[in-house]
Amino acid sequence: MLEKKRMFITGNEAVAWAAIAAKADALFGYPITPQTEVMQYWTKYAPKYNKLFLQTEDELSAGYYTLGAVMTGKRAFTSTSGPGNVLMQEPMSMAEMMRIPIVFVIQQRGGPSTATVIYGQQETTLTAFGGNGEGFRVVYSTASHQELFDYTIKSFNTAWKYRFPTYVLGDGYQGKMRESLMVYDPEEEGIEFVAPYSLAGRARTDGFKHYRNTYNTEEELYDILQAHIKDYDAMTPKVVEWDTRWCEDADTVVISHGIVSRSCLAACTLFQSEGQKVGYFRPITIRPFPVKEIREAVQKAKQVILFESAQGQLYKMLTEALYGLSVPIKSILRPGLGITTEEVYRETSNLLSRKG
């Protein structure tokens, strides 16, 4: 039972507390900056809360240990970043094909390669569409410590309800920074848990089960994928999340995701106080993408301005979502760089003065 209280902690610690609050049973992980403290805090609290932890030999192993635990009916998760996220695409793709309800926490660092251990939004495409597949994933892109806590809890429910691998996509700023947040017991707050259940290895009434991710013919695979696509499409309206402000009569809509959206929200608030018609839109799920909602938000806009700490990863998702609309998209791309409120305000102001 987690006592409701305000804490001033790092995002990685917030994730560990959230997993405990979500009654997660196990974490298998491999150290990589900037997410390592997730497992440090988890293993520190593990004896007190009777949790399972193992530090594995690499991220491949961490992913598969976690999948094994999940299949026997445990809420299990792992966390990683950067090159670890690349290695973990292999177990992730198995989870997609076999509909294994696993949770991943990704704290993005700079890329490509080893790059920086600090920050980036360059794992957006990888996390949403990595692996040799179709992106049958749910990805929540968080912007604050409270959201890291809230969406880590939510991820376990989403995973076990819809049986698609579910992600919390943060970044090194969120993971390493200290910030104030409210921790709580989800059940005390009226959040119902989706109960995990055994897929293999425990006495069940429905007999033994055989699971595979390999198929003999193209048609056999195609039929399986059609079933996954149908389930994914049916799930999409139930899980898709976004935040929109002041878009109804906005001439300009500022779009971003993750921690960049905090700078964008602060800048848009400033524009509102100045009486400028600048709206704000943020996809919270970047997979599935809030296509209908983002098209509605930009309906009356004369321009869209996109900010991201990558060279056009959100931009690709946005252009696909807005296909067929005539609104111009301007993009401010800062791969691996943080984006401040002042920068959003300055860049947006420049584009506002030019648009007339």
Next chain:
Amino acid sequence: MQDVKVGEFFQPAFPSSWLETTKPHNFCPGCGHGIVLKCLGQAIDELNIADKVVYGCDIGCCLLSWNFFNTDCIQTHHGRTTPFIAGAKRATPEIVGIAYMGDGGGYAIGSQHLVNAAIRNEKITIILVNNANYAMTGGQMAPTTLPGQITETSPYGKEIEHSGPPILGPEMVAAISQEGAYVARGTMSNVKQLTKFIRKGLENQIAGRGLSFIEALSSCPTNWRTNAEQTWKFVEKDMASYFKVGEIKVPGTKEANNANHT
């Protein structure tokens, strides 16, 4: 095992842990997998553990066993069955976790998992089928390919200078694993012994002593391009002269300290 004669009819003596509806199996004629899996099935029957077994199979020919048994079965990725089954076992210790793989999966692409599972003494049973080549992909050189052996990627014979000597997997596992590990090498040419090794490997897991690792020498006439006589000779003579058959590490015995193949 079923009775060989049921009523008036003779029928194949299948282990009762085998799933009959998926037989005859999909392995090539002359392949050793069916024999190794029969030994495993018999060991599962003898210990009466089918309802506790979580059977994981790797990529390669071994994946064809994904629906082989009347037990829970999960087919994983190449080399990754060891961490998958170890994760299941750690999360739910009441299961009997079996990881079934080939030499490529265990000794090449998944070697880091085998090494670390051995060091951690994971309480699972690994059965590794050594047929001296990558069979599913059409007969390429494997870590177990013998010196001079011709494969698709060693068309002039395997050169040790170039590719290294065949890996002695059980000897490696015995050397790096802890007290309580059970390590043996059996062969499809001695099914009674192989069944005994597998049974002991399962019992070792059930007793919670540590990792159990059994390598099984096996045949691949399709890729070896051998007839029955040549196939048998290769398994029984050529392979067995390099890969010594016997128990290598047995908890509570002198084999624990000294790899003297018996």
